[in-house]
Amino acid sequence: QVQLVESGGGSVQAGGSLRLSCVASGYTPRRTCMGWFRQAPGKEREGVAGIDSDGSTSYADSVKGRFTISKDNAQNTLYLQMNSLKPEDSGMYYCAASAGAYWWGRLVPRNVDYWGQGTQVTVSS
DSSP: OOEEEEEOOEEEETTOOEEEEEEEESSOGGGSOEEEEEEOTTSOOEEEEEEOTTSOEEEOTTTTTTEEEEEETTTTEEEEEEOSOOGGGOEEEEEEEOSSSOOTTOOOGGGOSEEOOOEEEEEEO
16 A cells, blocks of 8 residues: 655745655655645645656746755655745645656646645745
């Protein structure tokens, strides 16, 4: 049974930083692709950052240069370092995993096979 458990969310002021973590069990991150999605109230869930099995990364335009996705295969852990946070970054952040090796540039909810429960990020101005 695959489980994804996020942590690291919280409340920060604009310009601050947070680091999200996602521990995977029953799953092998080094062979598959993982990512982070977020959802703000009243909005659709959107892909924020993805990492393929070979370590290739992709980012939404809105977070490029500010967010960094990484994974520790030995620890089965996915990370999202978020710097220079803006109020529009607020929302529920979800760890996501696919049974495939690559996102193929399509970091969208329908390509996700497993979801974490989410962790809240709130950025105040």
